[in-house]
Amino acid sequence: MKSIEQTIRIPYEKMKSEFFRILLKFGFTEVKAEKCAEIFTMNSLDGVNSHGLNRFPRFIKNIMEGYVKPEAVPSITQKIGSIEQWNGNLGPGPLNAEFATERSMELALINGIGIATLSNTNHWMRAGTYGWQAAKKGFVLICWTNTCQNMPAWGASDPRIGNNPLVIAVPYEDEAIVLDFAMSQYSYGKLDAVKKEGHKLPYPGGFNKDGKLSNDPEEILESWRVLPVGYWKGSGLSVLLDILATILSGGLSTHEIESCNTEHSVSQVFIAINIKMLNNFPSINNSINKIISDLHNSTPIDPANKIRYPGENVLQLRNENMEKGISVNKLAWERLLQL
């Protein structure tokens, strides 16, 4: 077990150049390979290897299977006022999502708020990527995706709804506050990681096959009955996010997306708000500062665990990984080098 989990550190540029090399081999142009490599590397840099290094081989597999088309780019299907619908044409999910984020910001430059949607796109990897992208450029971003059927609705035993990650991002101090929030209490990646460590979850993460709430990741991975965030509340939010993604994009809804093994052609929504247009813009950073400062003044239950805002830990980890090299699983890295 120990050797499987051995951790090494890889410099940012080294990891990015490996992704770049492989993407060129699989039909990406230099420009697209550069951008896509950057997104995957940033995800690992920010500590999200499950959507960085560890996920990359599956991304390549999806290209080989034809679910992800390296040459495809989004095409516009509709433009009405501040709303644009784009067909992702099954292009690489991260590139499509990056593009739609840019489009939503362009639209927000005109009237203060804009929506770009994607139908027929692919897994965008880490949801937070697009929040950081927009917030670093000074925009508020609210975006979400639907997914394959990977979670039972509250009260049900069969997975018919998606964990539909939602992002809310706000510019703050030249960086960002980014909430990246899937509708399951724990991601399948997290369950897998905790299982490998031989640990239990701190709180119940799903039902076992006997229908009992469980904090044993192995039991939950076996039952596929992950718990919606807040029981009935996250279940309801998942349904609404799927409905909105479907109707605003004109794309597929969760129940129409193929099984999670071959998930593709998902629907996404990107809403950008141009806060620079507001009269109160000059005071906004100060307002956020005061909110964060009050939050930081919370009395922690565990004195060693100061209360933080969403994304605060990411910044620390990012700086540490940039300085010392990105912390990754040794076998995962060796597997990459063979691609």
Add this chain to the structure above:
Amino acid sequence: MKSIEQTIRIPYEKMKSEFFRILLKFGFTEVKAEKCAEIFTMNSLDGVNSHGLNRFPRFIKNIMEGYVKPEAVPSITQKIGSIEQWNGNLGPGPLNAEFATERSMELALINGIGIATLSNTNHWMRAGTYGWQAAKKGFVLICWTNTCQNMPAWGASDPRIGNNPLVIAVPYEDEAIVLDFAMSQYSYGKLDAVKKEGHKLPYPGGFNKDGKLSNDPEEILESWRVLPVGYWKGSGLSVLLDILATILSGGLSTHEIESCNTEHSVSQVFIAINIKMLNNFPSINNSINKIISDLHNSTPIDPANKIRYPGENVLQLRNENMEKGISVNKLAWERLLQL
């Protein structure tokens, strides 16, 4: 105990006319009293007495204390493209929120999406009210409010964040799908009701004063340590909703709002989307139908509890209460008659 909880049924028109009578007495014009009485009555009709009949005496108390000003109407502070900021001038929360919902829809008529915000407004009672309002007119609505500090951030013991209710509403079959979703797992109203019944919560709803997760409503009401939806996730969402409400409205943030006993001057955001402008509008109801139909096909854990969409139970209850009279607490009704 039994007699305190005695339930009677009051016809819709009777309840509304009592609210109307009392509102006139406390300085409302006929037009505003009519609208405000309708909102309070609808809340009870939909089974939400905690923000209908049971809350009305406190609303009147807030008027007498000067926190709610019956004569005040919103005034515009900024209009930029599809964004309008309004000052609620401490007017009645439900009327201000109804007005801002209308404004967001007017803006969405022009460019497909619009935002109206309110600073300096008051408790809007039931969040879902405004979702039903917009969706019945054919608009998607996303709206939320901040609140006083009524919940500890995840990992903290002192209440510094709000339960900041969020609404997402979508038109469906001449009615609506409405998610109405506070960031605490249970509302204080719910804790109070379960305590009165002498029951326990089905799932932990907070920490007791010894810092242990508890499903005893009495313990949680004593500690004021309600649980955020999904632990860290609902805590983060609460912080982001407060930041957005503050910066988009230019109003107060949760930590600046007075204590929950005298809560006033909250901030709210209303985002409307005009789906009728979309080319795919003719197929939207059918798309939603298929999503709901798939959800309904879920295998219920308890065969007696069919899986429903957010708002589905409300419609049933509304029809039942309209037919038989609104089910209310007898003492609460008698208390109203004395106002």
